[in-house]
Amino acid sequence: MTNMTVDLVVNGTPVSETTEPRTHLADFLREELHLTGTHLGCEQGVCGACTVFVDGRPTRSCITLAATCEGAEVRSVEGFDDDALMAALRDAFKRHHGLQCGYCTPGMLVTGYDIVRRLPNADATRVRKELSGNLCRCTGYAGIVAAIMDVLENNPPLATVQPQTRTVQKSEKSAVESIGATASILSPVAAEKITPASIPTKSSLAEAPTLSRTRRFDLAATDIWNVVSDPEKIASCMPGGQLDSITDDNLLQGKCAVSMGPIKAAFAGTAKMDLNEAEKSGHVIGRGKDGLSRSQLDGMLDFKVISLPEGGAELTLDMVYKLTGPLSQFSRPTLVAEIADRILDQVAASIDALARGQEPDLTTQSNLNGLSLMASVFMGWIKRVLRFR
Amino acid sequence: MKPALFDFAVAQSLSDAQSALLGGQNKLVSGNQSLGPMLNLRLTRPAGLIDISRLPELRNIEEFEDRVRFGAAITHAEIEDGEFPDPTGHWMRDAAANIAYRAVRNRGTIGGSLAHADPAADWVIVMTGLCATAIILGPEDNTPPRSLPMEDFFTGPYSTDLGPDDILAAVDVPIPGQGARWAYWKYTRQVGEFAKASATILIDPAHNRTRIAIGALGRQPALLSNPEAVLDGKQSPIEALSEAIPDQPANALNLHAVALSRALEQIKESKEFSA
Numbered sequence: 001m002t003n004m005t006v007d008l009v010v011n012g013t014p015v016s017e018t019t020e021p022r023t024h025l026a027d028f029l030r031e032e033l034h035l036t037g038t039h040l041g042c043e044q045g046v047c048g049a050c051t052v053f054v055d056g057r058p059t060r061s062c063i064t065l066a067a068t069c070e071g072a073e074v075r076s077v078e079g080f081d082d083d084a085l086m087a088a089l090r091d092a093f094k095r096h097h098g099l100q101c102g103y104c105t106p107g108m109l110v111t112g113y114d115i116v117r118r119l120p121n122a123d124a125t126r127v128r129k130e131l132s133g134n135l136c137r138c139t140g141y142a143g144i145v146a147a148i149m150d151v152l153e154n155n156p157p158l159a160t161v162q163p164q165t166r167t168v169q170k171s172e173k174s175a176v177e178s179i180g181a182t183a184s185i186l187s188p189v190a191a192e193k194i195t196p197a198s199i200p201t202k203s204s205l206a207e208a209p210t211l212s213r214t215r216r217f218d219l220a221a222t223d224i225w226n227v228v229s230d231p232e233k234i235a236s237c238m239p240g241g242q243l244d245s246i247t248d249d250n251l252l253q254g255k256c257a258v259s260m261g262p263i264k265a266a267f268a269g270t271a272k273m274d275l276n277e278a279e280k281s282g283h284v285i286g287r288g289k290d291g292l293s294r295s296q297l298d299g300m301l302d303f304k305v306i307s308l309p310e311g312g313a314e315l316t317l318d319m320v321y322k323l324t325g326p327l328s329q330f331s332r333p334t335l336v337a338e339i340a341d342r343i344l345d346q347v348a349a350s351i352d353a354l355a356r357g358q359e360p361d362l363t364t365q366s367n368l369n370g371l372s373l374m375a376s377v378f379m380g381w382i383k384r385v386l387r388f389r
Numbered sequence: 390m391k392p393a394l395f396d397f398a399v400a401q402s403l404s405d406a407q408s409a410l411l412g413g414q415n416k417l418v419s420g421n422q423s424l425g426p427m428l429n430l431r432l433t434r435p436a437g438l439i440d441i442s443r444l445p446e447l448r449n450i451e452e453f454e455d456r457v458r459f460g461a462a463i464t465h466a467e468i469e470d471g472e473f474p475d476p477t478g479h480w481m482r483d484a485a486a487n488i489a490y491r492a493v494r495n496r497g498t499i500g501g502s503l504a505h506a507d508p509a510a511d512w513v514i515v516m517t518g519l520c521a522t523a524i525i526l527g528p529e530d531n532t533p534p535r536s537l538p539m540e541d542f543f544t545g546p547y548s549t550d551l552g553p554d555d556i557l558a559a560v561d562v563p564i565p566g567q568g569a570r571w572a573y574w575k576y577t578r579q580v581g582e583f584a585k586a587s588a589t590i591l592i593d594p595a596h597n598r599t600r601i602a603i604g605a606l607g608r609q610p611a612l613l614s615n616p617e618a619v620l621d622g623k624q625s626p627i628e629a630l631s632e633a634i635p636d637q638p639a640n641a642l643n644l645h646a647v648a649l650s651r652a653l654e655q656i657k658e659s660k661e662f663s664a
Contacts (some may be wrong), residue, residue: 002398021397022391022393022395022397028662043430044602045422045425046426046491051492057495058492059492059496060492060493060496063425065397065425065438067440068421068440070399114491129580132490166443168444174398174401174408175401175405176398176402176409177438178398179415179439208546243496260547261545261546261547261548262435262547263432263547293432294462295432326432327430334605335508338545338607340544341636
């Protein structure tokens with residue numbers, strides 16, 4: 001990963017700094033330029049504390065890469081000493097109790113500045129709507145809204161910071177030249193693996209969300225059981241699964257690499273399982289960790305193959321899952337269910353093919369887009385379970 | 390919190406960006422407003438990012454007799470502010486004005502949002518509801534870009550028909566016929582949040598287009614097969630949705646039925662389109 005030099009203007013001063021491509025603008029301001037007035041709250045574009053002006057437009061500096069600010073003019077809260085409008089806002093914030101701890105204030109001031117100059121006729125309702133992207137945990141917003149309304153209604157000074165024309169970005173080197181040579185160095189997905197050594201307890205999953213699914217097969221229950229209980233066969237149905245070891249405590253350790261659109265993760269997991277050959281059922285409890293995002297999934301799965309009276313068989317799955325870490329901040333329950341369905345359809349199709357003595361269609365598998373991290377880990381567990389009857 | 394290491398390059402041209410994708414190993418980025426959070430949380434770890442946000446080819450607008458072509462790197466704020474003509478009168482502007490927050494709209498782009506294909510994103514349902522078409526540039530030289538209706542472009546959550554070397558270059562938005570009407574309603578628990586349920590209605594008699602789209606399903610939007618029955622009151626929203634999205638749990642079904650009911654109320658009061 002080549003470091004790059006970024007030339008930009010910060011608070012009126014030209015700056016040239018070498019930085020990593022992954023450095024976002026907020027870190028660039030804080031760590032390279034020591035402009036710590038820009039605050040970082042959520043670092044995922046929700047809280048608004050890091051809002052600064054880039055080319056005169058309010059911008060989330062935590063989800064704006066410094067590298068994309070080449071040639072830009074950045075103005076952070078430190079850059080308004082001589083700005084009459086910002087002085088009026090500061091004064092109003094002070095008078096109306098528009099801040100207490102002050103953590104959100106740099107972002108609030110930038111957003112407030114933008115409201116005053118862009119929406120001169122805004123009423124309090126509109127101000128609240130415009131402020132919705134800046135979170136404050138002290139004031140209850142009343143003082144902030146009052147402060148901005150006060151400035152709006154009392155002949156606000158002219159805004160000196162104004163949106164600039166968007167320019168075409170010039171680059172001396174073609175993208176293929178600068179990125180082509182180094183890109184194949186590493187696969188970031190495979191960069192790090194941490195296999196959790198422990199598994200969760202049943203009681204720790206008591207309040208966790210559940211997901212139940214059923215898949216039908218036009219085959220006898222024995223055929224399906226023979227596939228899902230044959231380690232080699234079922235392994236070929238799973239996305240990127242692999243068993244690494246069995247510990248002395250008879251815990252299975254393995255991993256799976258899964259993807260969902262741009263989301264790529266390498267989960268490593270430990271699971272304990274019990275199988276009931278007579279009832280064609282099984283129980284799995286385990287824990288998976290995505291080493292790079294530090295997300296953790298605890299889960300439990302009960303599954304059963306049932307022979308249907310009208311012919312064919314049914315595979316029922318009852319899952320309980322608890323997700324912690326970045327992935328849980330990101331995921332929404334509707335997504336989890338949708339993705340679980342997609343992966344189940346895929347696995348079911350492969351099981352079906354194998355039970356008929358055909359090869360599972362791996363080309364469709366690798367191209368399949370909607371693979372769930374959680375569902376995959378569950379399915380990975382099933383696989384590992386069934387490997388070691 | 391830092392993203393995993395990646396390389397970065399600014400594309401000089403569309404073909405440069407295409408070559409630099411290296412078969413999907415690297416990823417295109419424009420506003421970074423949806424990808425950024427994923428990068429910071431390390432949920433996505435592309436080997437490299439190719440910035441296409443300021444490519445002139447993607448910042449264009451082209452007006453045809455029956456449609457307007459929006460370059461993929463046009464920002465939500467530019468549409469909100471009317472910096473580019475809105476072929477639908479003000480429907481696109483209204484939708485743009487309610488995407489996330491102004492700071493996000495200042496950088497986020499229409500093409501980026503569509504290519505990212507978050508099931509709850511505004512443009513995903515609005516462009517589907519407006520019968521828009523994706524304009525996709527394939528890797529072969531001298532081949533005209535292919536057009537794909539939005540309902541075929543999205544294939545699942547965060548998933549599109551784009552191949553590893555494809556670029557979503559633009560989106561074609563049809564100009565509504567005289568007298569056309571439109572409604573878009575979304576449910577969010579907080580202003581600017583991702584929608585939990587959403588619905589659009591398009592009634593365009595001049596073009597014989599009637600469309601009801603249901604969004605924020607966790608996958609691509611669903612189109613009602615018989616929108617007329619709902620519009621004529623022969624089928625209630627909940628009946629129609631029980632048919633169209635039977636797999637959704639009861640609470641989600643109800644939420645979407647409310648979204649559709651609100652859109653139905655909205656369309657009764659909506660002004661007719663005139664060019």
